[in-house]
Amino acid sequence: MTPFFFVTVVFTISVVAGLLGSLLGLGGGLILVPILTLLLKVDIRYAVGASIVSVIATSSGAAAAYVRDRLANLRVAMFLEMATTAGALTGAFLAGVVGGRGLYLIFGAVMGYSAVAMLRKLGAQADAPVPPDALADRLGLHSSYFDEATGREVDYRVTRPLTGLGLMYAAGAVSGLLGIGSGALKVPAMDLAMRLPLKVSTATSNFMIGVTAAASAGVYFARGDIDPFIASPVCLGVTLGAFVGSRYLTKLKSGWLRVLFVGVLLWVAFEMLRKGWAG
Amino acid sequence: MSVQPTVEAKAAAPAASGSPELLISSLLRYGVMVSLGLVVFGMGVTFFHHPDYFSSVDALQRLTTEGNWPHQLSDVMAGVLATRGQAIAMVGLLVMMAVPVARVALALLIFRQQRDRVFVAVTSVVLALLVLSFLLGHAE
Numbered sequence: 001m002t003p004f005f006f007v008t009v010v011f012t013i014s015v016v017a018g019l020l021g022s023l024l025g026l027g028g029g030l031i032l033v034p035i036l037t038l039l040l041k042v043d044i045r046y047a048v049g050a051s052i053v054s055v056i057a058t059s060s061g062a063a064a065a066y067v068r069d070r071l072a073n074l075r076v077a078m079f080l081e082m083a084t085t086a087g088a089l090t091g092a093f094l095a096g097v098v099g100g101r102g103l104y105l106i107f108g109a110v111m112g113y114s115a116v117a118m119l120r121k122l123g124a125q126a127d128a129p130v131p132p133d134a135l136a137d138r139l140g141l142h143s144s145y146f147d148e149a150t151g152r153e154v155d156y157r158v159t160r161p162l163t164g165l166g167l168m169y170a171a172g173a174v175s176g177l178l179g180i181g182s183g184a185l186k187v188p189a190m191d192l193a194m195r196l197p198l199k200v201s202t203a204t205s206n207f208m209i210g211v212t213a214a215a216s217a218g219v220y221f222a223r224g225d226i227d228p229f230i231a232s233p234v235c236l237g238v239t240l241g242a243f244v245g246s247r248y249l250t251k252l253k254s255g256w257l258r259v260l261f262v263g264v265l266l267w268v269a270f271e272m273l274r275k276g277w278a279g
Numbered sequence: 280m281s282v283q284p285t286v287e288a289k290a291a292a293p294a295a296s297g298s299p300e301l302l303i304s305s306l307l308r309y310g311v312m313v314s315l316g317l318v319v320f321g322m323g324v325t326f327f328h329h330p331d332y333f334s335s336v337d338a339l340q341r342l343t344t345e346g347n348w349p350h351q352l353s354d355v356m357a358g359v360l361a362t363r364g365q366a367i368a369m370v371g372l373l374v375m376m377a378v379p380v381a382r383v384a385l386a387l388l389i390f391r392q393q394r395d396r397v398f399v400a401v402t403s404v405v406l407a408l409l410v411l412s413f414l415l416g417h418a419e
Binding site: 088 | 333343
């Protein structure tokens with residue numbers, strides 16, 4: 001393979017990963033790292049390094065729109081970022097300790113979990129009253145957003161910020177360890193534990209992912225795990241794919257596509273686990 | 280990226296110009312654009328300087344082997360001064376990493392202006408952790 005051909009292939013795969021990611025509400029990282037390592041035989045450390053930069057790109061791009069439309073809750077995001085950045089730092093350092101085989105195993109496990117979490121999201125969620133929380137009041141986390149479906153401003157209240165903080169530390173650690181945004185872990189933490197509306201959870205998660213990823217990207221850069229020759233086409237491709245996906249393809253989102261994707265996730269998770277097991 | 284605001288939402292829920300939301304939104308958008316521009320330019324320069332990258336099979340091995348790209352700010356700067364494509368692309372990637380950091384710094388200024396003591400403290404912690412990540416990475 002010549003360098004030019006390699007860059008072209010990586011770029012093309014990244015565009016597809018970005019497209020699929022935005023279509024399914026996942027970052028591109030979960031799709032990209034397995035392809036780079038399993039198909040193109042890229043060292044998993046450099047695949048993770050490239051992925052983390054593309055995660056920042058897509059998060060920042062999407063967040064620009066969410067923030068302008070007041071869908072992302074800036075105060076909740078900033079509060080939880082204390083935990084995600086601390087977690088990401090921990091994760092990025094652990095990556096150096098765990099080594100290649102361990103990374104494959106953990107990646108496989110997180111992919112499997114994400115697949116199951118997506119399956120569960122297919123079912124609807126019940127509306128129970130939100131329990132009052134003194135800390136959430138004091139921090140002024142409650143807010144409102146404009147729901148385009150009903151055309152109304154929707155007020156919402158936030159609860160259990162400390163539980164959220166704990167869950168976000170774990171999500172940040174996974175993100176730093178694997179070079180993925182781990183939105184699949186962040187959204188349930190806000191949605192189920194803190195009771196933010198799903199739309200707000202998704203938007204806020206996207207907004208936070210950039211900061212979480214930046215915390216670990218610094219460590220990856222200093223360690224020499226960010227190869228510009230791999231990271232550049234990945235970064236450009238994923239951003240382009242995500243942009244096109246979010247612009248023109250949101251209407252394509254449907255139940256069966258999710259089911260199909262869950263199947264693919266489970267299969268790749270199995271492959272990653274097997275590779276980690278066999279060494 | 281699963282929930283995409285539509286044109287109607289933008290029209291119905293506009294953020295006032297100069298509002299914190301709009302400032303942060305613009306910072307994110309232009310930061311990403313500048314970064315991607317530098318990355319494209321850097322890759323262009325790389326292939327311009329190395330026509331053999333279109334034909335040589337061995338070159339790829341070298342390009343994806345550890346230690347053949349800059350991973351210290353001083354190396355990156357030296358590379359840029361020598362107009363090395365890889366170094367320019369790396370500056371683009373570094374700008375991308377700096378965008379969220381700049382976003383937190385901007386939020387800190389906004390909370391200070393609003394005299395929101397608690398969130399000035401919260402934001403300072405986040406910013407300190409981000410700076411720490413770059414410093415600790417080098418100490419490793």
